[in-house]
Amino acid sequence: MICGCFHASYGSSIDLFATLASPIVERFDATDQLGYRLEAALAELVDRQVGMEAMATALLKQVLITLLRRSLSSGDLRLEQFSILSDPQVTRAFARMAANPGAPHSVTTLSETAGLSRSAFMARFTGAVGCSPMVALRQLRMRQASNLLTANVLSIEQIAHAVGYASRSSFSRVFRRAFGNDPADYRALAVLSAPNDAGAGRGPAR
DNA sequence: GCATGTTCAGTTACCGTGCG
DNA sequence: CGCACGGTAACTGAACATGC
Known part of the structure; x- marks a missing residue:
């Protein structure tokens, strides 16, 4: 039995597993593509050779896509996001x-x-x-803004423009409504909680 | 001085709904 | 499915306040 945890995001936006309430349990045998890919990914992680991260990431993406295909073809959409x-x-x-x-x-x-x-x-x-589409768009923008604030590189004015707001005041108001904190406060808390984690966890899917 | 937050009036356009 | 319409939420930009 292999147990693991995926964090799968689309770009810097939606977390596909954010609403997952219970573990996904999949069965596979020795000839199963899913099992083969998972074992290859694990072998890469254990060997730690040059290019390990890229290889393991590619193989784990295949595992994720295989799981998605199974979910779609079986009609068992356990994850509402899917x-x-x-x-x-x-x-x-x-x-x-x-x-x-x-x-x-x-x-x-x-x-x-x-x-x-x-x-x-x-x-x-x-x-x-x-x-609605615009509500979904606002959620995507707030998530991207959250990432940019945590990265602590751009000013709030720049982040407001980057996520699609022409005015900083509008952005601040929407952000506060979404997260309960002003952008500056949110950034301060994020920096305090992860002082040595800069650059960790990037990539379209992980 | 600079960055950020707050407030407010005017404007925009999204959303829900009814109808053909 | 397309269109029209009214209500309203969201956005804008300006002015001002606050903190460093």
């Missing part, structure tokens, strides 16, 4: 938002990306994601 993947048009629009939350997205531009009318897109998106 249900969005069953709707390619919504996924396309969501991917565009997640790839660049700071872009000036609107329901109209996103519905065009999805190839749907605005009303149809609204209904499909809300059904798949559980919230």
Whole structure:
């Protein structure tokens, strides 16, 4: 039996496992692709040769995708976040938002990306994601802002612009509503809680 | 002086809904 | 599915306050 913990994010945005309430249990035998890939990843981590991190990351991504495929093909969408993947048009629009939350997205531009009318897109998106497109976009922006504040490189004004707000005051107000703290306070707390963790945990999926 | 927070009036456009 | 419409939440920009 192998036990492990994945942290899988899309860009600097959605944490795919954030809402996971119980462990995922998968069965596989010696001929199973999932088992083979997992064992190869573990072997890389144990050997610690040159390129270990890149190889292990690539193999673990394959494990994750295999799990996603199983979840989708079985219709057992245990992770609500994954249900969005069953709707390619919504996924396309969501991917565009997640790839660049700071872009000036609107329901109209996103519905065009999805190839749907605005009303149809609204209904499909809300059904798949559980919230309206603009609410989802705001969540993505706040998550990216959180990451940028924790990185402690840009000013709050710069971060506000980076995540899609033309005004710092609007950004601060939305951020406070989302996290319960002002951006400056949030950054101070983040820096205090992780003084030696700069640069850790980057990458599109881990 | 600089960075950041607060407030507020005006503006924008999103969202929900009803209808064809 | 597309369109129209009203209510309203969100955004903007400016002015001012606060802390270092």
